[in-house]
Amino acid sequence: MKLIDGKQIAAEIKEELKQKISELKSSGKNVPGLVTILVGNNPASEVYVRNKGKACEEIGMRSKSEKLSADISEKELLDLVEKYNHDKDYHGILVQLPLPKHINEDKVIEAISPKKDVDGFHPMSIGNLVIGKETFVSCTPAGIQELLIRYGVETKGKHVVVLGRSNIVGKPIANIMLQKKEGANSVVTVCHSAAKNLADYTRQADILIAAIGQPKFVKADMVKEGVVVIDVGINRIEDATKPKGYRLVGDVDFDDVASKALMMTPVPGGVGLMTIAMLMKNTYKAYLLYGE
Numbered sequence: 313m314k315l316i317d318g319k320q321i322a323a324e325i326k327e328e329l330k331q332k333i334s335e336l337k338s339s340g341k342n343v344p345g346l347v348t349i350l351v352g353n354n355p356a357s358e359v360y361v362r363n364k365g366k367a368c369e370e371i372g373m374r375s376k377s378e379k380l381s382a383d384i385s386e387k388e389l390l391d392l393v394e395k396y397n398h399d400k401d402y403h404g405i406l407v408q409l410p411l412p413k414h415i416n417e418d419k420v421i422e423a424i425s426p427k428k429d430v431d432g433f434h435p436m437s438i439g440n441l442v443i444g445k446e447t448f449v450s451c452t453p454a455g456i457q458e459l460l461i462r463y464g465v466e467t468k469g470k471h472v473v474v475l476g477r478s479n480i481v482g483k484p485i486a487n488i489m490l491q492k493k494e495g496a497n498s499v500v501t502v503c504h505s506a507a508k509n510l511a512d513y514t515r516q517a518d519i520l521i522a523a524i525g526q527p528k529f530v531k532a533d534m535v536k537e538g539v540v541v542i543d544v545g546i547n548r549i550e551d552a553t554k555p556k557g558y559r560l561v562g563d564v565d566f567d568d569v570a571s572k573a574l575m576m577t578p579v580p581g582g583v584g585l586m587t588i589a590m591l592m593k594n595t596y597k598a599y600l601l602y603g604e
């Protein structure tokens with residue numbers, strides 16, 4: 313079994329972007345910029361936003377972090393998004409989710425200009441993805457496809473089985489793999505909690521993408537010999553031997569499934585690390601398409 317190393321690929325992507333940004337700088341051009349907007353002080357969100365800022369810094373991209381108090385009004389947040397829609401120094405706008413309950417998330421996402429929607433959550437971006445037009449694809453599913461491409465996994469005509477139909481992973485990755493394009497052109501099945509006899513589907517997968525949030529759910533008897541497994545799940549399970557009292561596992565029982573798989577992503581060290589790298593890539597793309 314060959315390990316699909318998300319850490320290495322994410323580092324490669326960031327290095328490629330760093331080179332390109334350095335060339336822009338030396339020719340005196342403006343550089344890509346990302347603004348992150350965080351509302352409130354959810355500790356997990358604070359870590360995510362900090363890591364995004366750090367990644368920008370590493371590759372020489374401009375970044376700014378707007379931190380707003382949890383009681384900011386929806387109108388104030390919408391006004392701030394609108395301000396950045398017109399700011400030429402910031403090509404990507406990322407509003408960290410979740411937002412406090414009194415703010416309508418959909419309204420905020422829809423307020424972001426589709427030209428700066430580097431998270432790919434705007435309905436326009438999603439619509440464009442479905443109809444196969446060039447767009448911003450949300451970062452985790454885009455990262456999955458990037459891993460498959462960079463590991464030379466044949467996808468054309470292959471059966472991709474996706475576990476999970478969330479708007480941020482399951483549905484977009486299913487739509488990506490369905491496109492008549494390089495790195496896709498697959499036959500796609502999407503399973504969810506109403507599926508009966510799930511293993512009947514998963515055993516048919518050439519490529520299995522698990523995004524259900526259920527620790528070690530996929531076992532060896534649910535896959536066929538030679539499957540390529542992409543494990544998106546990030547689940548905490550108790551582990552008294554760890555200083556924090558827990559460890560992270562995926563939706564796939566790694567040790568069990570490894571005996572049958574051709575390639576697999578680990579958790580951690582797989583898909584998770586790709587998300588920020590793809591955010592950087594999307595911001596660079598926004599700069600190329602709509603920036604200067």
Ligand SMILES: NC(=O)c1ccc[n+]([C@@H]2O[C@H](COP(=O)([O-])OP(=O)(O)OC[C@H]3O[C@@H](n4cnc5c(N)ncnc54)[C@H](OP(=O)(O)O)[C@@H]3O)[C@@H](O)[C@H]2O)c1
Nearest residue numbers: 452476477478481504505523524525544545546583584587
């Ligand atoms: N950067 C990253 O690496 C990254 C990013 C996002 C998410 N994740 C991880 O990926 C996992 C999924 O995240 P998500 O946001 O997509 O989750 P989600 O919104 O909770 O959706 C889970 C999906 O899995 C389905 N499901 C749950 N249990 C199932 C079962 N036993 N059998 C079949 N389907 C089942 C649900 O079906 P229904 O629709 O019928 O409820 C739903 O469609 C989580 O562990 C999350 O932490 C990682």
